[in-house]
Amino acid sequence: MRVVIQRVSQASVSIDGKVKSSINQGFMILLGVGNNDGPEDIQWLVRKIVALRIFDDADGVMNLSIKDIDGEILVVSQFTLMASCKKGNRPSWLNAAPHSISIPLYEQFCKELSAALGKPVGTGEFGAMMDVSLVNNGPTTICLDTKNKE
Template sequence: MRAVIQRVTKASCTVDHIITGQIEQGLLVFLGIEEGDTSTDIIWLGQKLTNLRIFSDENGLMNKSVQDVQGNILLISQFTLFAQTKKGNRPSFIRAAKPQKAEPLYAEMAQYLNKSLGKEVQLGIFGGDMKIDLLNDGPVTIIMNTKDKDNF
């Protein structure tokens, strides 16, 4: 499972001119799911997302988590995080999980985050043609991969 995490002051997802999810201060999380991913990946990444200290404290240091600042999360599924570009110029997405596997894991991650934050995370539409609008704060952007836990 891969995630691109952005600290934002606001973010929204629109599908067919309808806003499906929007937040103010919090995290915009692009989530890519791989064939071998399981609930264990959700637990590890979910804990990291809710406890990652990337929000400023009163001294301007990154010491607070999204929970500490009572922020929100906008969770967007993004299979393109598993693009392989080694051969040619057209990316291959063969490592990305098929929708039948990925969609339930995306929903499971949303449920895990709902429970951890004590409030509902905002969502995109799985498989939808989403338009994402965001104001990156910092900018702070972090990439995580559950298959490479030793480096995160």
């Protein structure tokens, strides 16, 4: 699994011009699910995400976690994170898991992240054409890949 985590002051996802989910201060997370991903990837990501200390403390040092600031999370599925651009100029999507694998893992990721955060997380709609809006605070953007554990 790959995620792009953006520290935001606000974010929302809209489908057909209607806001599906919106958050204030917290994380906007784009999630890509690969062919070889499973429950162990979810567990590692959830632990890492809720513990990331990338919010400023009183001294302006990135020292606080999402839980420390009582932040919110919005998760949007994005298979394009699994793109391979090794050959040519048109990305290959062969590394992206099919819907039969990715939908249950996406749903489980959101469920476990919500449990770890202690509140519901906002979501997009799997497979839908979505418009994502956000104000990236910092800007601060972190990328994590469960296969590289970084």
